[in-house]
Amino acid sequence: MIAQSQIISGPSTHIEVVRATSMKLHWSPRSPFVRKVLIVAHETGQFDRLEKVRSVVAMTKPNEQLMRVNPFNKIPTLVLDDGRILFDSDLISEYLDSLHSGTKMVPSDSSEHWQALCWRAFGNEMLDALILWRNEQTRPNGTHLQILLNAFELKIRTALDFLERDAESLTQAPFSVGQISIGCALAYMNFRFAHYNWRKARPKIAHWFSEFEQRPSVKLTEPKDE
Ligand SMILES: N[C@@H](CCC(=O)N[C@@H](CS)C(=O)NCC(=O)O)C(=O)O
Structure with a gap:
């Protein structure tokens, strides 16, 4: 899935980003866990690569559509074009962080x-x-x-x-x-x-x-x- 690279400008100018053809993010503007991922996406110049799917969730009202990809009914959930599904804000943030060559949001030192x-x-x-x-x-x-x-x-x-x-x-x-x-x-x-x-x-x-x-x-x- 991941092959080519492209130059995208982000907060650190001209971050090189590995191209993945599509990434669908189940999200909501209210969720603090989604927000963690969105901030990483902005910081690493990848916000526009995320296709946002507005998903309404509540602990007491499972969202059947979301549960087809995430049995735990949680956002953020990221669906990749090869069928892989990533959930948990930390996992998704680390995945995004692996796709660019700018300043890493998970420091390596x-x-x-x-x-x-x-x-x-x-x-x-x-x-x-x-x-x-x-x-x-x-x-x-x-x-x-x-x-x-x-x-x-x-x-x-x-x-x-x-x-x-x-x-x-x-x-x-x-x-x-x-x-x-x-x-x-x-x-x-x-x-x-x-x-x-x-x-x-x-x-x-x-x-x-x-x-x-x-x-x-x-x-x-x-x-x-x-
Ligand atoms: N550990 C998860 C927590 C995600 C989470 O709890 N998200 C809330 C929204 S802020 C949710 O989807 N709640 C629905 C539910 O628990 O059924 C992460 O870091 O992504």
């Missing part, structure tokens, strides 16, 4: 590599907890478990305090899947937990996030309720 992957896992854990927290909050009246709501709030509050201590390293390290994952988790807080003033008393991570928000790839992928 050993210490940068592991740091980026630790941050990526941190952002993913935050997102998993936030999504479960929101599901619990939006249960029909009186059916939520307060003990779970309290536990999610404690986990997120503690995670934010960890990030406050890591803000300087996040600024200094090369931009990678690590910052993308953490940035998408913080942005999801603003999107779905707007009342939760996470910036208060956390000036360093708030400052890091305000710079993250200035990146063109981040501005172009702001979440939207349609």
Whole structure:
């Protein structure tokens, strides 16, 4: 499938990208996991190569069409023209990162590599907890478990305090899947937990996030309720 190369201009000018004939991305403008992939696609000059298929998903309402390619009913899901199907935002991001010759979003230098992957896992854990927290909050009246709501709030509050201590390293390290994952988790807080003033008393991570928000790839992928 992958044979020729083409020059595409992206944030690092003239990134060489390996040509794959088609890549269909099941996506939604609301999903923070999809957003991770879209930011990688913009950063590596490959956004326009993705054919976007708007897919509506909810844990409680399986999408039959999506489940024909992803039995877990999740987005992002990437369908390649040779029939291969990739799901999970990290797997898809690494696949895209393997197709271009610009600055890699998964750094290869050993210490940068592991740091980026630790941050990526941190952002993913935050997102998993936030999504479960929101599901619990939006249960029909009186059916939520307060003990779970309290536990999610404690986990997120503690995670934010960890990030406050890591803000300087996040600024200094090369931009990678690590910052993308953490940035998408913080942005999801603003999107779905707007009342939760996470910036208060956390000036360093708030400052890091305000710079993250200035990146063109981040501005172009702001979440939207349609
Ligand atoms: N680990 C997956 C998580 C993806 C995920 O949970 N996506 C949500 C949307 S933000 C979804 O598809 N939920 C539907 C469901 O759980 O049935 C990834 O990194 O891509």
